[in-house]
Structure formats: structure tokens, C-alpha cells
Amino acid sequence: MDKILVQGGRKLKGSVAVSGAKNAALPILVSGLLCDGPNTFTNVPDLRDIQSTMQLLTHLGARCQMEGHTVQVDGAGLNNHEAPYDLVRKMRASILVLGPLVARLKKARVSLPGGCAIGARPINLHLKALASLGAVIELAHGYVEASCDRLRGAEIYFDLVTVTGTENILMAAALAEGTTILHNAACEPEVKALADVLVQMGARIQGAGTPEIVIEGVERLHPVTARIIPDRIEAGTFIAAAAATSGDVVIQGAETDHLEAVIHKIRLAGASIEVQGGDIRVQGSDLIKSVDLKTLPYPGFPTDMQAQFMVLMSTAQGSSIISETIFENRFIHVGELRRMGADITITGNTALVKGVPHLSGAPVMATDLRASACLILAGLIADNTTEVNRVYHLDRGYEALEVKFQQLGAAIRRVKG
Ligand code: EPZ
Numbered sequence: 001m002d003k004i005l006v007q008g009g010r011k012l013k014g015s016v017a018v019s020g021a022k023n024a025a026l027p028i029l030v031s032g033l034l035c036d037g038p039n040t041f042t043n044v045p046d047l048r049d050i051q052s053t054m055q056l057l058t059h060l061g062a063r064c065q066m067e068g069h070t071v072q073v074d075g076a077g078l079n080n081h082e083a084p085y086d087l088v089r090k091m092r093a094s095i096l097v098l099g100p101l102v103a104r105l106k107k108a109r110v111s112l113p114g115g116c117a118i119g120a121r122p123i124n125l126h127l128k129a130l131a132s133l134g135a136v137i138e139l140a141h142g143y144v145e146a147s148c149d150r151l152r153g154a155e156i157y158f159d160l161v162t163v164t165g166t167e168n169i170l171m172a173a174a175l176a177e178g179t180t181i182l183h184n185a186a187c188e189p190e191v192k193a194l195a196d197v198l199v200q201m202g203a204r205i206q207g208a209g210t211p212e213i214v215i216e217g218v219e220r221l222h223p224v225t226a227r228i229i230p231d232r233i234e235a236g237t238f239i240a241a242a243a244a245t246s247g248d249v250v251i252q253g254a255e256t257d258h259l260e261a262v263i264h265k266i267r268l269a270g271a272s273i274e275v276q277g278g279d280i281r282v283q284g285s286d287l288i289k290s291v292d293l294k295t296l297p298y299p300g301f302p303t304d305m306q307a308q309f310m311v312l313m314s315t316a317q318g319s320s321i322i323s324e325t326i327f328e329n330r331f332i333h334v335g336e337l338r339r340m341g342a343d344i345t346i347t348g349n350t351a352l353v354k355g356v357p358h359l360s361g362a363p364v365m366a367t368d369l370r371a372s373a374c375l376i377l378a379g380l381i382a383d384n385t386t387e388v389n390r391v392y393h394l395d396r397g398y399e400a401l402e403v404k405f406q407q408l409g410a411a412i413r414r415v416k417g
Pocket of ligand 1: 022023026093119120121122123124125126127160161162163164165190303304326327328369370397
């Protein structure tokens with residue numbers, strides 16, 4: 001297994017371009033199953049999760065190919081309704097094929113994704129909403145089995161805001177008969193991006209990006225060419241890194257509207273952040289102020305940025321209280337940060353972070369995607385060397401992150417395992 005070595009203490013300088021958004025690319029690639037022809041998606045990040053998605057779509061009968069950052073998905077050959085455990089277990093987001101399979105093939109047999117390091121990650125809300133559209137749902141032998149004659153529009157209330165739950169139903173309802181109204185739908189930019197592609201394909205969707213979405217079902221959708229939006233979490237990770245290292249970094253090609261909560265909080269922590277079109281210039285201050293934080297559904301502060309923000313707070317002046325309201329177990333990175341000298345106390349879903357003068361490099365273990373990024377950020381500001389192990393987590397969601405940090409002057413390199 002690869003590991004990444006980071007020599008801390010350097011201020012990041014220079015500019016870096018943001019890749020396409022993983023969490024937009026995954027549902028948009030899957031939406032290719034809804035069309036009888038070749039879709040072309042550009043600005044797709046080159047990630048393990050993208051490879052896993054293409055492998056699953058191919059297994060279902062679609063034709064997929066990737067050249068550089070362009071991916072073609074042709075759903076014409078869709079003929080297999082089963083997503084097996086050995087593919088789904090690699091990536092939870094595979095559950096996104098459930099809605100399209102039921103919509104196109106009138107049946108689906110998808111392995112239950114199971115939990116992961118950050119939580120149980122149930123899919124009860126996906127299933128309840130799909131049943132509202134008329135699907136008969138059974139759980140057997142670790143699989144979801146769903147079938148229907150034809151999906152019919154319904155009024156659906158999500159008990160919790162669920163990003164992929166909203167995306168699954170958007171894709172199912174697009175081909176249902178009649179009108180579907182979603183209440184308490186997720187407003188994340190990645191949901192809006194999927195809806196924009198579905199509309200381009202011929203779907204009739206109003207209100208995407210707000211909690212109330214109305215979908216008028218249509219008979220069929222046609223293939224399109226679409227560009228994946230920039231990754232707001234990758235951009236946020238670079239903003240946090242520039243602030244934490246008191247650097248001076250220009251992040252290019254971000255969608256700044258998607259980063260308002262992140263920019264607001266990191267400005268409160270003392271960094272100077274200027275927005276110029278799609279570019280964000282971050283000048284970190286030597287004095288980092290402690291700021292309290294609560295993660296919330298969009299447009300609140302994203303849970304996927306919580307670990308990175310915690311690193312910024314670990315050497316701030318004073319103490320900050322960080323509350324994780326989305327996932328029940330998303331403080332796994334705390335144990336590793338403590339080993340680097342951070343002073344963090346956890347009570348339930350709240351962490352009290354007392355700023356310390358500095359962190360010290362150590363061998364650490366990545367446990368999930370965003371925790372991996374946080375450990376690299378910690379290595380950038382720690383004394384001496386940090387060795388981040390199990391970086392395959394990182395490669396799921398960040399394209400060549402260590403190369404991008406090298407471009408910004410960091411002393412960082414990958415050691416092939
Ligand atoms: C998406 O996961 C993202 N993944 C996650 O990013 C992100 O952290 C999360 O949304 C929250 O923003 C993708 O888009 C591929 P949820 P998702 O359904 O859709 C509970 C990353 O690092 N819930 O919005 O799985 C759930 O347990 C990943 O890129 C139910 O109880 O998250 C959680 O507490 C990590 N029942 C809350 O809702 C359900 O049926 C929000 O989960 C569904 C969800």
C-alpha cells in the first residue's frame with residue numbers, strides 16, 4: 001500500500017487548479033443508464049471511485065470509456081439488473097444505480113452497501129421514497145430487490161436530508177408516470193448539477209437546489225454532452241491548507257458560490273480570502289483565531305470539510321467547539337491528530353479543540369477519504385516528517401493531491417507500497 005511522506009513547516013505559495021467534483025461525477029455517470037445512447041461527460045476527475053463506477057455500469061450492460069478527463073457512458077446496452085456485492089462494497093455510492101435500474105428495467109437487485117468508517121450509512125430513506133413511487137421492495141440475503149410495472153409520481157417527504165437519496169429519486173422520478181414532488185430534498189450543488197444534466201437529457205425538473213423539487217415524468221431521455229462542476233471540497237481543502245500554513249495560494253477554477261460557508265469560517269479564523277471570478281486567493285495569517293463550527297446540510301458548512309477545519313483549529317489561539325451533526329462517527333481522525341500533539345476532547349458529536357503551539361510529525365493511518373486529507377494538512381504544518389499510511393482512501397476522492405501540493409511548494413512525496 002502506498003504512503004505519503006510530508007516534511008512540515010513550509011508556507012504554500014503559488015496557484016493550483018481544482019478538478020471536477022467526485023460527488024457530482026458519480027451520480028451524473030450513473031444517469032447515463034437512463035439514456036439509449038452515448039453520453040459524453042467532460043472534466044471528470046481521474047479517481048478510483050470513477051473507475052469503480054465505470055466498472056459497475058459496464059457490468060450492468062452499459063458501454064463506458066475514459067480518455068483523459070472525458071468519460072463516455074452509453075446506456076443503450078443496459079440489460080443486467082443486478083449490482084453484486086463485490087462491486088458495491090468498493091463504493092457505497094453504487095446504491096445510485098437502484099433508481100435508474102427500476103426506472104429502465106422495472107427491476108433491480110442491488111447489494112446493500114453496508115456502513116463505512118464514518119457511520120452506519122443506512123439507505124432506508126432511498127427505499128421508502130422508491131416504494132412511494134410504486135416499487136415493491138424486499139430485503140433478502142444482503143440485497144435490495146425492487147420491482148414495479150411502471151413507476152408512478154408521488155409526493156415524498158424525506159425525514160432527513162439525504163444527498164444520494166435525493167439523487168436516486170430524481171433519476172427514478174424522471175421516467176415515472178406523472179408528477180413527483182420532493183419535500184426536504186438535499187440542496188447540495190452536486191444534486192443541482194445532476195438535475196441540470198437530467199433536464200438537458202429531456203427531464204422536466206423544477207426547484208433543484210432547493211428543498212422542494214417537482215419532477216414531471218417523461219417517456220424517455222436522450223444522451224447529452226455535459227461538463228462536471230468543480231469540486232468544492234477539494235477547493236475547500238486547499239483553502240484550509242493555505243490558511244493553516246500561513247501561505248499565499250490562488251485556487252483556480254472553483255465555483256465560489258458553492259464555498260460561501262467555508263470561506264466565511266476560514267475568514268473568521270483570520271485568513272484573507274479574495275474572490276476573483278472563478279479564482280480564490282487565500283493569504284493565511286501567522287495568528288490563527290479559534291472559531292466554533294457546526295456541520296450542516298448545504299448551504300451550511302459541509303461535513304466533508306470538518307476534518308480539514310479541525311486541523312486549522314488545532315494550532316489556533318484559544319479553543320474551538322466543532323459539532324458534527326451529519327454522521328455519527330466522523331471524528332476518527334481525532335485519534336491520529338492527538339498522536340501528532342493536538343489537544344482535542346470529544347463529548348458525543350462535539351469536539352473541543354484547544355490550540356497548541358505546534359503539531360509534531362508522526363506515522364499516522366488514514367481511515368476515510370476526508371480524514372486522509374486532514375492528516376496530510378496536519379503533516380504540512382507539523383514539525384519534522386509525517387508518514388500517512390493507507391492513502392488508497394485518499395485516491396478515491398482526490399486526483400494526485402500530493403502532486404498539487406508539490407506544485408504549491410510543499411515537501412511531500414508518495415512512496416509506492
Ligand atoms: C453524500 O453521502 C456524499 N457522498 C458524502 O461525501 C457526504 O459526506 C454526504 O452526502 C453528506 O453531505 C456522495 O455524494 C457520493 P446522506 P450520502 O444520505 O448521500 C442519514 C465524501 O467524502 N441517512 O446525505 O450517503 C445518513 O446516515 C462522502 O465525498 C439515513 O439515515 O449522505 C447521514 O447521517 C463522504 N437514511 C445523513 O442521513 C438514508 O436512507 C446524511 O446522509 C440516507 C441517509
